[in-house]
Amino acid sequence: GGTACVVTGQPFDTAKVKMQTFPNMYKGLVDCFVKTYKQVGFRGFYKGTTPALVANIAENSVLFMCYGFCQQIVRRIVGVDRKTKLSDLQNAAAGSFASAFATLVLCPTELVKCRLQAMHEMQLSGKIIQGHTTVWSVVKGVIQKDGPLGFYRGLSSTLLREVPGYFFFFGGYELSRTFFASGRSKDELGPIPLLLSGGFGGSCLWIAVYPVDCVKSRIQVLSMAGKQAGFMGTFVTVVRTEGVLALYSGLTPTMIRAFVANGALFLAYEYSRKLMMKQIDSY
Numbered sequence: 001g002g003t004a005c006v007v008t009g010q011p012f013d014t015a016k017v018k019m020q021t022f023p024n025m026y027k028g029l030v031d032c033f034v035k036t037y038k039q040v041g042f043r044g045f046y047k048g049t050t051p052a053l054v055a056n057i058a059e060n061s062v063l064f065m066c067y068g069f070c071q072q073i074v075r076r077i078v079g080v081d082r083k084t085k086l087s088d089l090q091n092a093a094a095g096s097f098a099s100a101f102a103t104l105v106l107c108p109t110e111l112v113k114c115r116l117q118a119m120h121e122m123q124l125s126g127k128i129i130q131g132h133t134t135v136w137s138v139v140k141g142v143i144q145k146d147g148p149l150g151f152y153r154g155l156s157s158t159l160l161r162e163v164p165g166y167f168f169f170f171g172g173y174e175l176s177r178t179f180f181a182s183g184r185s186k187d188e189l190g191p192i193p194l195l196l197s198g199g200f201g202g203s204c205l206w207i208a209v210y211p212v213d214c215v216k217s218r219i220q221v222l223s224m225a226g227k228q229a230g231f232m233g234t235f236v237t238v239v240r241t242e243g244v245l246a247l248y249s250g251l252t253p254t255m256i257r258a259f260v261a262n263g264a265l266f267l268a269y270e271y272s273r274k275l276m277m278k279q280i281d282s283y
Helices: 001-023 029-040 041-048 048-078 087-117 119-124 135-146 148-152 157-183 191-225 231-243 244-248 252-282
Strands: none
Touching: 001 029, 001 041, 001 048, 001 087, 001 191, 001 252, 029 041, 029 135, 029 252, 041 135, 048 087, 048 252, 087 119, 087 148, 087 157, 087 191, 119 191, 135 148, 157 191, 157 231, 191 231, 191 244, 191 252
């Protein structure tokens, strides 16, 4: 599921990070795509793909594993049998709890991804003299400058994004599946309803938490150039100096990516889960 998400959404994610971190460099999504292609070539859209793959595979593996555990916790809290189907709202709460665990594996890999994606802009703006071009050079740079804890820059803003965001993510997904099932079992849904449900869930997530993600990207990228303020400090600075709309820079590529990539994520997740369950049942 995580692999499908990255393969389909990486170019839009790259544009999102560039526009969030350096909004004055780009007039919009098309301008960002054209300039990136002219300056760096097609490979520029896939900068940070390796850590993005690691981040998404790690995050979604932990997320969906913990989602199952957290569904059991919710069942205990509401006092129902462990095989009872949860409501859409209860599933949303379980997804929100699960995201807190996923954040611990996501934050370090996403920091490396964001830095690679915006490295060219950091050099163009003069914030750094020489940029890192590989995953290993970024990792080495973080360890040398900040130590192992340097990978957790932006942890608080990642948590602020993930916990409420995944409430809307799983809530939107389950609500949409309920709509398409219309009385049938959700497990009987075909690929198109699953794609649309995943896309709707992803859209709900990003609409709800986009300003928080923008602040997170700034903290993780701009901390390369020196000490960066925390979440509230960065948030206040952006609003004061650039206005509230700066917090929504890169929203267009994000919404396109959210629908396409999360549709692919849930489609791959549901079908791979069914395949694995069949394998288990056959033994």
